[in-house]
Amino acid sequence: MKVFRCNRPELSIIIFFIFSGYIQSQSLSELPQFSQKTAFDGQIEGFAPAPAEPLSLWYRRPAEKWTEALAIGNGRLGAMVFGGIVNERLQLNEDTLWAGGPYEPINPEALAALPEARRLIFEGQYRQASRFIDSKMMGKPLTQMPYQTVGDVLLQFDSFERVADYRRDLNLDTAVATTSFTADGVRYTRQVFSSSVDQVIAVHLTADKPGHISCRIGMKSPQKASVKCDGSDTLVLSGVNGGSAGIAGALKFQARLLAKTTGGTLSPEQDCLKIIGADSAVLLIVIATSYKKYNDVSCDPEFLTKQAIEAAGKRSVQDILKDHIAAHQSLFRRVSLDLGSTEAIKNPTDRRIADFAKGNDPQLAALYFQFGRYLLICSSRPGTQPANLQGIWNDSMTPPWGSKYTININTEMNYWPAEPTNLGECVEPLIAMVMDLSQTGRRIAQMHWGAGGWVCHHNTDLWRAAAPIDGATWGFWPTGGAWLCKHLWEHYEYNGDRIYLEKIWPVLKEAAQFFLDTLVEESTHKWLVTCPSLSPENGHQFGASICAGPTMDSQIIRDLFDSCIIAGGILNTDQSFRSQLVKVRDRLAPNQIGNAGQLQEWLEDWDMEAPDKHHRHVSHLYGLYPSDQINIYDTPELAAAARKSLEIRGDNATGWGIGWRLNLWARLLDAEHAYSILKLLIAPERTYPNMFDAHPPFQIDGNFGGTAGIAEMMMHSRVQYSGESMLTEIELLPALPKIWPNGRIQGLRAKGGFELDIEWREGRLNYAKIRSLLGNLCRVRYAGRCYPIQIQKGQEIVWQVPPIADGK
Ligand code: FUC
Numbered sequence: 001m002k003v004f005r006c007n008r009p010e011l012s013i014i015i016f017f018i019f020s021g022y023i024q025s026q027s028l029s030e031l032p033q034f035s036q037k038t039a040f041d042g043q044i045e046g047f048a049p050a051p052a053e054p055l056s057l058w059y060r061r062p063a064e065k066w067t068e069a070l071a072i073g074n075g076r077l078g079a080m081v082f083g084g085i086v087n088e089r090l091q092l093n094e095d096t097l098w099a100g101g102p103y104e105p106i107n108p109e110a111l112a113a114l115p116e117a118r119r120l121i122f123e124g125q126y127r128q129a130s131r132f133i134d135s136k137m138m139g140k141p142l143t144q145m146p147y148q149t150v151g152d153v154l155l156q157f158d159s160f161e162r163v164a165d166y167r168r169d170l171n172l173d174t175a176v177a178t179t180s181f182t183a184d185g186v187r188y189t190r191q192v193f194s195s196s197v198d199q200v201i202a203v204h205l206t207a208d209k210p211g212h213i214s215c216r217i218g219m220k221s222p223q224k225a226s227v228k229c230d231g232s233d234t235l236v237l238s239g240v241n242g243g244s245a246g247i248a249g250a251l252k253f254q255a256r257l258l259a260k261t262t263g264g265t266l267s268p269e270q271d272c273l274k275i276i277g278a279d280s281a282v283l284l285i286v287i288a289t290s291y292k293k294y295n296d297v298s299c300d301p302e303f304l305t306k307q308a309i310e311a312a313g314k315r316s317v318q319d320i321l322k323d324h325i326a327a328h329q330s331l332f333r334r335v336s337l338d339l340g341s342t343e344a345i346k347n348p349t350d351r352r353i354a355d356f357a358k359g360n361d362p363q364l365a366a367l368y369f370q371f372g373r374y375l376l377i378c379s380s381r382p383g384t385q386p387a388n389l390q391g392i393w394n395d396s397m398t399p400p401w402g403s404k405y406t407i408n409i410n411t412e413m414n415y416w417p418a419e420p421t422n423l424g425e426c427v428e429p430l431i432a433m434v435m436d437l438s439q440t441g442r443r444i445a446q447m448h449w450g451a452g453g454w455v456c457h458h459n460t461d462l463w464r465a466a467a468p469i470d471g472a473t474w475g476f477w478p479t480g481g482a483w484l485c486k487h488l489w490e491h492y493e494y495n496g497d498r499i500y501l502e503k504i505w506p507v508l509k510e511a512a513q514f515f516l517d518t519l520v521e522e523s524t525h526k527w528l529v530t531c532p533s534l535s536p537e538n539g540h541q542f543g544a545s546i547c548a549g550p551t552m553d554s555q556i557i558r559d560l561f562d563s564c565i566i567a568g569g570i571l572n573t574d575q576s577f578r579s580q581l582v583k584v585r586d587r588l589a590p591n592q593i594g595n596a597g598q599l600q601e602w603l604e605d606w607d608m609e610a611p612d613k614h615h616r617h618v619s620h621l622y623g624l625y626p627s628d629q630i631n632i633y634d635t636p637e638l639a640a641a642a643r644k645s646l647e648i649r650g651d652n653a654t655g656w657g658i659g660w661r662l663n664l665w666a667r668l669l670d671a672e673h674a675y676s677i678l679k680l681l682i683a684p685e686r687t688y689p690n691m692f693d694a695h696p697p698f699q700i701d702g703n704f705g706g707t708a709g710i711a712e713m714m715m716h717s718r719v720q721y722s723g724e725s726m727l728t729e730i731e732l733l734p735a736l737p738k739i740w741p742n743g744r745i746q747g748l749r750a751k752g753g754f755e756l757d758i759e760w761r762e763g764r765l766n767y768a769k770i771r772s773l774l775g776n777l778c779r780v781r782y783a784g785r786c787y788p789i790q791i792q793k794g795q796e797i798v799w800q801v802p803p804i805a806d807g808k
Contacts, residue, residue, distance in 0.1 A: 034154040034218040034272075038084030039064045040163065044181070048167035050346050054363060055370050057349045057691055058169035059083070062179075066091065067688035067698055068350075070170040070177045071393050074196035075381030075429075077287055078392035081192045083168030083179040088155040090192065090203070091395045092255060095385040096291035097223075098462040099242055099397075100145035101250025104440070105467040110137040110448040117532050118520065121548050130472045130544040133532060137448070138475065139467025141245035144459055146402035147388055149395050150255055150287055151221025151237060153203075158214050160184050172367075172374045175328040176321070186212050195324035196381055198312040202320055203283040210263060213278040217259060218271065222397050225253075229268035233259050234309070238302070241289075242397070250297050253289040256305035258313050260284075282317045284309060294436050294464040331377050334422040335747035337366045337710075339740045350689035357679040362740055365710060368682055371691050372417055372707025375700060376426045380414075385462065386429040387414045391700040393692075400697050405433070407480035408458040408536035409617065413656055413701040415487050416626060416663070416708035419494045420715070422749045427491050431504070433464070434484045438507045441466035441481055445514050449478070453513030456481035458536065473545050474537045478518070478530055479553045482560045485511045486626065489563035493719055493726075493751040496774040498570070505571055512564045515557050516584060522548055522603065527589040529554070535601050535619045541609035549603040552619040554588045559627050561585040570724050591623055591630065591638050598648055599623070599630075599641040607648070614650045616657035618664065621645060625663045628718045632669060643668050651677055655686045655693040659705020666712040666735040674713055675737035681706050713737070714758060717750035728752030731781040732768050733760060752776040764801075771796040 040062055051058050062083045063069040069080040069091070078093040113136035120129035160183035168179040176193045187208040194201045205213050217235060219227045225239025235257040241249040257273075259266055264278030275281050288304035290297045312320060339362035344352055352364045379391035389410055390403045405411045411430070418427045441454030444466040449455060456466040458477045468475040488504045519528040529549025536552070539545045561581045568578045594605040601607050601620040621642050623629040630638040646664055653661065658681045665674040680686060686694050686702060693702030713735040720727045730750045746757040753774030759766040765782055772778065775793025779786055782801055791797050 034156060034216075034220065035087045036089055036152065036154065038062045038082040038087055038089050040085045040166075042163060044166045045162065045164040048165045048180075051167070051169045051171065053171045053173055054341070054345060055172040055367060056169045057172070057367070057371070058167055059348050059350060059689070060166060062166075062168065063690070066395050067692055067694075068690050070168065070690055071375065071378065071391070071692070072170070072175060072177050072192060072194045072201070073378030073392050074194040074199065075377075075379060075384035076392070077194050077199065077201050077285075078378070079192065079194060079201050080393055080395065081168075081177040081179070083177075085163055085166065085181060085183070086157050086159050088157070088179075088190070090153040090201070090285075092150040092153065092201070092285070092287060093392050093394055094150055094253065094255075094287040094289060095392045096289045096462060097150055097241060097251065097253055098145050098147050099244035099249060100247035100463060101297060102295045102463055103247045103465065104443060105139035105141060105144075105465045105469070106443065106447045107138060107140045107467065108447070111450050113137050114449065121531055121546060122523070124542070126540070126542040126544040126546055129532065130546040133472040133476050133546060137468065138471065139444075139465070139469050141247065142469055142471070143245045144402060144404055144461040144465045144469055145244050145247060145463060146397070146399055147390070147394055147404060147462070148241065148397050148399075149222065150253065151219060151223065151225065153257060153283070153285060154218045154220065156216045156218075172370050173329065173332060174325045175332070175374065175378065176325075188212070191321075193321065193324055194378070195320055195327070197323040197327050198315065198320050199286060199308050200312045200320065201285040202317060202324075203285070204317050204321070205281045205283075207280070210279045211277045213261070213264065213281050214276050215281075216269070217257065217273040217275070217283065219255065219257065223253070227271045229271065229273065230256075232268055233266055233273070235259075235271075235273055251289045251291055252301050253287065254301040254305045255285060255287040256309050258284045258309045260313070284312050286312070291462070294440065294462065328377065331423055331425070332370075332373060335373065335745070337369050337743070337745045339363065339366045339743045349691065353682060353687050353689065353691070354684050356682045360739060362743075364682065365678065365740075368687075368691065369707050369710040372703045373421050373423060375703055376414070376418060376423055379700070380426045380429050382425055382428040384429050386411065386433050387700060389699050389701070400695075400699070402461065405460045406458065407456065407460060407484055408477060408619075409660070410656060410699065410701045412483055412487065412626070413659060413705045413708075415704070417704050417711060419490055420711045420717070420749055421707060422747050422755070424491065424494055424749070427487060430484070431488055431491060433460070434481070434488055435507060436464040437466055437481055437484070438510055440464040442510070449514070449518050451514050451517035453510040453515075453517065454481060455514045456484070473534070473539070476532050476546060477534050477536055478514075479533065479556045482511050482515070482556045485560055485563070486556075489567065490751070492567070494749055494753065496753050496776070501567055502571060505567055505573070508560070508564050508567060509574065509577065512560055512581060515560070516580060519584065520548070522589070525589070526587070528584060528587045529589055529603065530557075536617050538601065538615045538617055538619065539611055540602060540606045541611065547602055549589045550619065551589070551591060551599070551601055551603075552622050555591070555620070555623040555627055555629055558585060558588055558629065566721050566724070593637065593641045596644065596648065597641060598645040599638060601645070607645070613648055614653075616653040618646065618649055618657070618660055621660075621664055625660070625667045625712075631667070631718070639668065652680060654695045655681065655699060655702025656695065656705055658686060659693075659702045659709060662706065662709030663712050666709055667716070669734050671713065671735040671737040674709070674735045675739060678706070678709065711748060714745050715748050715750065715756060717752070717754070719751045725777065726752050727777040727779065728754060729779050729781055729786070730754060730756065730770070732758055732765055733782070736760065736763065738763065752778065754778060766800070768799045769796055770799055
């Protein structure tokens, strides 16, 4: 039996004193035996080969930085796994641990100020309007609550003399992170995964010789929290969240770790657990907070964690793992993508990211595509919170932009890949959030705008705050909630579930009602426009972003009204409301083409005078993507203008800015340009070694934008309505670049309820298998031409380009 030894025996007395008086609000540096340092100081010998599963991220050294660690998650419980050899770190998250408590960010002065703000804007006094809005009309507080870390589980193992054949990997197909190496003649394997079935994070420590698992297990947190042992095998971190921006913390939380060993001994030691000489060990970690709903914090985290650990503790780790893999694969395996592979596949992932733009590594593009799907499954499942700016992975108390929901692009982008890549269930948390916002946003509509319906501005948080925040320049934009409604409607377009449509109808209707009540007439054309608003977050030449009727607003409202007109028709309800929507829709400001041939971003032709012509946001191109209002076939002039705007903006941007451009170029059917954008995204400047997107800093939207963009290169679907009947047009291989001459994608979903497998050879479609789930009408478009097809509900057809039409 191996005896546990402290790495630095000379410190053990000091450690004892620190431990006995240890309160968790102390920083890690006061706990030398639980170092966060995961680097291995010695030489790692040998070269571990690539994992057998090609859908893996893998490395030959432990992570040192957080953006090198590997992300696991079950939608709610997340961990970043560092793969340390002597000191291992699991940084933990639970998706409801945010700062603050229930609050209503109402500014009672705002409504009275609305007429004056409009007067200033319509008189062209934009700078003054912006200052006036800042002083009178913003929500209180001016910022929302941040998402925060739970803390860390830290493991300290024996020190080793010689370490060889080290590898850490994340298998996307099983959603298991594995660290393995040989040390002093023993092969160690550590598996970590987050199970949605058992609601636990499980750590399985094994060695190929008995009696070699010895470690100390501790927990720490930057929250107001304390750690104590509960019995001989359990460690409990209990805490409360903090306040932010004057909103008091109202959440309790608890993280509970149960250790189970085979052989050896397990004992509590001060505020940690100690394993000596075990054959193997399992750690089960559960976390809960008192959050129940945005206005209810009455859950009992102690009860919840005890219950979950008791249930999971009775099961073998093999059973927990088996169920976890089955649950993950039931979603993940719905789509496969084969773009071929090259020698590059043999290299570790960080090296491949560095090389992607210079070489030919098609399998890395497929891996990036599948990583986005993996991240969505791991950060957004039915019953969890929606994926925030960092999904669920955040090691900070004050993360960038609060790691919240920025809904002027970022949250929507998170969900772009969901429906086409066959992860419709993952949208449920977003739908639930929008239902909440329709409640909280009703008060903001009333108190800030004197309107019916509901509104949400450019951000929201766990507490579903809906008021304008941050400052007029960024936050005074009333169309965020309306954009989110597009996802609610599209969920119906993909699934055709009438009961679901009935459930969301009031949310759509009231989102539209807000605009019926607040649109105002501009004097030149008598169009109906939003005011005040802005084109996110771009300034125009008059020293402000505040304006009336930015193009994006009209596009979003047009989509919202159209979806209400169709949905109301399907449900045969609210006839007069729908007639009103038709009239108002026809008076919305149209898309306009400016002097430079560009699609105008604003009501006036200001684009070429704007101070930042290369702005990361491309808001007015919403009409091209994600919307279908502009497309090459029906509106070629507008499509050409959108192309011009895109050229003026340029290719380079933040991670998500590049992700959006990728989708836009695919929509313009420019395969080579789309691929050149993908090269900007999969590069060290925009993709960290762990494949997280770099805004920079880390922001997950670029990952999702990238996945959606690759899907968009393979297939596009749009729907035309005639009364209530839908006709889906499926465009096959709209933007296939030359670098991927042969390949296959299986399991994509199209609007109208179709599932598709597409195979191509030498750059040409070989066949498409089309399955109809709902029995809607369908036609195929390939290489610009349209082909009607006959397909019944439940039927699968194999479609190939007809020889005559193909010109043969
Ligand atoms: C918007 C963007 C920023 C960033 C932030 C979270 O404000 O303009 O680039 O992505 O959201």
